[in-house]
Amino acid sequence: MYDERLSAPAVLWLLPAGCGLSMMLILLVFGPVPALLGLVVGGVGGSVLLSSYGSPRIRIVQGHLVAGQARVPLAALGGTEVLDREAAFAWRTTKADARAFMLLRGYIPTALRVEVTDPDDPTPYLYLSTRDPQRLADALAAAR
Numbered sequence: 537m538y539d540e541r542l543s544a545p546a547v548l549w550l551l552p553a554g555c556g557l558s559m560m561l562i563l564l565v566f567g568p569v570p571a572l573l574g575l576v577v578g579g580v581g582g583s584v585l586l587s588s589y590g591s592p593r594i595r596i597v598q599g600h601l602v603a604g605q606a607r608v609p610l611a612a613l614g615g616t617e618v619l620d621r622e623a624a625f626a627w628r629t630t631k632a633d634a635r636a637f638m639l640l641r642g643y644i645p646t647a648l649r650v651e652v653t654d655p656d657d658p659t660p661y662l663y664l665s666t667r668d669p670q671r672l673a674d675a676l677a678a679a680r
Contacts, residue, residue, distance in 0.1 A: 537678065542593070556579030559579075560574045612653060614652065616673040618669040647665050
């Protein structure tokens with residue numbers, strides 16, 4: 537019903553290139569082969585780290601909301617609140633609850649706050665960074 541990957545924006549992919557170039561320059565004093573090896577290892581290592589950081593997904597599958605490592609039954613979820621840039625900033629800083637589950641990516645300015653109504657769950661809400669919070673809210677409403 538809904539599937540979104542919180543992948544890193546294209547401009548962040550310059551970081552692995554910079555990491556590879558930095559490793560190359562560090563190892564250049566040892567010769568061209570170690571420098572080339574540093575370029576490859578630094579670039580690949582940076583790419584793997586950035587890819588793993590940008591790999592969480594938000595999905596609605598089989599009666600569950602799956603967000604990163606969290607898997608919450610739809611029956612345990614309450615109301616949703618679409619957060620624009622300013623509201624999202626407030627909910628991840630001054631209004632934040634330490635018990636909340638936050639799937640937060642700083643490069644995504646909007647978010648969705650979903651209340652957790654399960655009395656056995658100490659988590660008051662889920663804060664989910666998403667590029668299209670209204671679409672996610674609509675998908676949650678349709679899935680219930």
